[in-house]
Amino acid sequence: MIRKPVTLVLALLLILSFSLPFGASAQEEARVFYWISHGSPADPVWTYFLQGAEQWAADTGNEVRTSFHSGDVPSHQEAFRAAIAAGATGIVTSTPDPGSLNDVIAEAHEAGIPVIIINTEDRDSGRDAYVGGDNVDIGRRWAQYLVDHGFVSEGSFVWMPVEVPGATYQVLETEGIASVFDPLGIEYEITEATLDQAEVITRMSDYLTANRDRIDAIIGLGDLVTGSIQRVFDQVGVAPGEIPVVGWGNSIETAQEVLDGYVNAAMWQDPHATSYIGLSMASMAASGIPPGFDVFVGTLYEADTAQIYLDIMQGGSGS
Numbered sequence: 001m002i003r004k005p006v007t008l009v010l011a012l013l014l015i016l017s018f019s020l021p022f023g024a025s026a027q028e029e030a031r032v033f034y035w036i037s038h039g040s041p042a043d044p045v046w047t048y049f050l051q052g053a054e055q056w057a058a059d060t061g062n063e064v065r066t067s068f069h070s071g072d073v074p075s076h077q078e079a080f081r082a083a084i085a086a087g088a089t090g091i092v093t094s095t096p097d098p099g100s101l102n103d104v105i106a107e108a109h110e111a112g113i114p115v116i117i118i119n120t121e122d123r124d125s126g127r128d129a130y131v132g133g134d135n136v137d138i139g140r141r142w143a144q145y146l147v148d149h150g151f152v153s154e155g156s157f158v159w160m161p162v163e164v165p166g167a168t169y170q171v172l173e174t175e176g177i178a179s180v181f182d183p184l185g186i187e188y189e190i191t192e193a194t195l196d197q198a199e200v201i202t203r204m205s206d207y208l209t210a211n212r213d214r215i216d217a218i219i220g221l222g223d224l225v226t227g228s229i230q231r232v233f234d235q236v237g238v239a240p241g242e243i244p245v246v247g248w249g250n251s252i253e254t255a256q257e258v259l260d261g262y263v264n265a266a267m268w269q270d271p272h273a274t275s276y277i278g279l280s281m282a283s284m285a286a287s288g289i290p291p292g293f294d295v296f297v298g299t300l301y302e303a304d305t306a307q308i309y310l311d312i313m314q315g316g317s318g319s
Helices: 008-019 023-028 045-058 073-085 103-111 135-148 168-184 199-212 227-236 253-262 273-285 306-315
Strands: 005-006 032-037 061-067 090-093 114-118 128-130 155-164 187-194 217-221 245-248 265-268 293-296 300-301
Touching: 005 061, 008 135, 032 045, 032 073, 032 273, 045 061, 045 273, 045 306, 073 090, 073 103, 073 273, 090 273, 103 114, 128 273, 135 168, 135 217, 135 245, 135 265, 135 300, 155 199, 168 187, 187 199, 199 227, 217 265, 227 253, 253 265
Parallel strands: 005 293, 032 061, 032 090, 090 114, 114 128, 128 293, 155 187, 155 217, 217 245, 245 265
Antiparallel strands: 265 300
């Protein structure tokens, strides 16, 4: 089967009708879905993903059981198997590491449970469908932005902090970045920041202090690190705009950083809608209509449109 990507608005129109209950009997027989995240509950972006799942449950009358696993693969797998044992109607999950969910997805399918991956793609996992950004393309777009705007060229050095080195999102984003930087002779380094906010700021500040003179640009490979740029710059004494920065933009902190000039461009991932559509696709698949498409999201915004995304996040509404 050729899987076709579809746009966000079209996906909502196609899928929503399969998720909403029809009549009292549907309300009385609410189904149970599991939403499993590799992220940390302290990561601001996952608050928005969670809100999307909660809104879907409220709108459809179905139950959604959620859990966070902070990059702990065994814990994530255990939650997956618990969902299978409980007879989940469907499972919506992100991917902690490439290949880490292959076995449990196969086990879910053996039990007749559809699996939709959100946020972090793993094309070879056996999942039924994917909703989220194309992280390889997103990495490429970040790198190309820096090149096209003249921020980096042959011999430049780009610092790329990330919460969890080796995680699926980092691997895929770096693949896209490398496709632009490697042919141009642009060097880059990935450093670990962890998932603890205080530790993120400490590690990033220490690295920036030690390497400030050789850093030509920064790519924040995760939301927590990109949302920490202003605090790190202020702590080290780096002025807004002194070092070009691109990265994720799914937090209030990063949207404000874009408005204030600390971050040049940031990627919005439609987190509310990603969870909402992912659960809708799981519901559709559980009803016997297999999804023959994936849904891709992602908008790179600058200061002129940052207020739009800041308003979405401050209002806690879906995109």
